[in-house]
Amino acid sequence: MRRRDAAGLNEHTVSQTDSTREHLIETYRKKAKHYDITSRLYPVPGYPQRTQRLRAVQALGLRKGDTVIDMACGTGLNFPLLQQAVGPGGRIVGVDLTDAMLARAQDRIEANSWINVSLVQADAAGFDFPAEVDAILSTYALTQVPECAGVIAHGAAALCGGGRWVVLDLKVPGSTPEWLTQLGTAIVRPFASVDEWIMRRPWEAIRAAMQEELSDLSWAELFFGTAFLAAGSRGPGKTGGDQ
Numbered sequence: 001m002r003r004r005d006a007a008g009l010n011e012h013t014v015s016q017t018d019s020t021r022e023h024l025i026e027t028y029r030k031k032a033k034h035y036d037i038t039s040r041l042y043p044v045p046g047y048p049q050r051t052q053r054l055r056a057v058q059a060l061g062l063r064k065g066d067t068v069i070d071m072a073c074g075t076g077l078n079f080p081l082l083q084q085a086v087g088p089g090g091r092i093v094g095v096d097l098t099d100a101m102l103a104r105a106q107d108r109i110e111a112n113s114w115i116n117v118s119l120v121q122a123d124a125a126g127f128d129f130p131a132e133v134d135a136i137l138s139t140y141a142l143t144q145v146p147e148c149a150g151v152i153a154h155g156a157a158a159l160c161g162g163g164r165w166v167v168l169d170l171k172v173p174g175s176t177p178e179w180l181t182q183l184g185t186a187i188v189r190p191f192a193s194v195d196e197w198i199m200r201r202p203w204e205a206i207r208a209a210m211q212e213e214l215s216d217l218s219w220a221e222l223f224f225g226t227a228f229l230a231a232g233s234r235g236p237g238k239t240g241g242d243q
């Protein structure tokens with residue numbers, strides 16, 4: 001009999017997912033030490049990553065005192081922007097799969113003496129979102145998670161009424177000249193099988209899931225369609241924890 005897990009994946013898919021995870025963790029363990037510097041060149045030198053991050057954090061619509069989850073936070077590059085938005089009375093929870101990336105995030109927390117940031121080492125696919133969250137952000141990460149649609153759904157269920165879910169990530173442009181297709185593949189080469197990523201088209205799954213789970217979805221293609229910014233709110237009248 002073929003094994004099936006709770007998500008309905010069969011044995012073959014599960015072991016494929018496990019080896020993808022192991023590869024990912026190994027990749028980011030190697031990258032962690034210099035990530036803050038090398039990510040400035042990501043995906044290519046001159047890429048407007050900082051501008052895109054700013055737009056993503058603005059799209060969260062955070063207020064002082066809010067609680068925000070940074071899903072697959074890496075070394076915490078978004079934390080200064082999130083701190084500014086929620087203030088010392090707010091709360092930031094950074095979640096990531098890779099221990100070494102979280103260790104750098106912890107260094108950042110200590111260097112800034114932030115006492116309102118906590119870190120959780122977890123797989124986004126199995127993360128138990130706390131209830132009554134005001135906002136969830138994920139930048140340059142969610143397309144790496146095969147179960148990205150499920151992560152969107154679980155996060156949406158944990159948001160308070162009016163809470164915001166924002167995803168900024170890379171994609172392969174729609175109709176593209178050859179040089180842009182090559183840029184798209186260069187983008188993902190470090191962390192996954194490029195072919196698998198292109199075939200899977202995870203940005204489409206993310207868009208469909210956000211459309212399904214959230215109201216007022218906005219979708220913007222950035223930098224010649226090599227990235228997207230998706231944002232939506234949990235409908236009014238719902239409370240965190242409703243399933």
Ligand SMILES: C[S@@+](CC[C@H](N)C(=O)[O-])C[C@H]1O[C@@H](n2cnc3c(N)ncnc32)[C@H](O)[C@@H]1O
Nearest residue numbers: 072073074077096097098101123124139141145
């Ligand atoms: C390109 S880095 C982006 C980090 C950060 N969000 C940023 O904007 O700099 C991708 C991060 O996603 C994390 N990641 C990948 N798959 C994950 C998963 N299934 N669950 C949690 N984190 C994951 C990696 O460990 C890595 O830290």
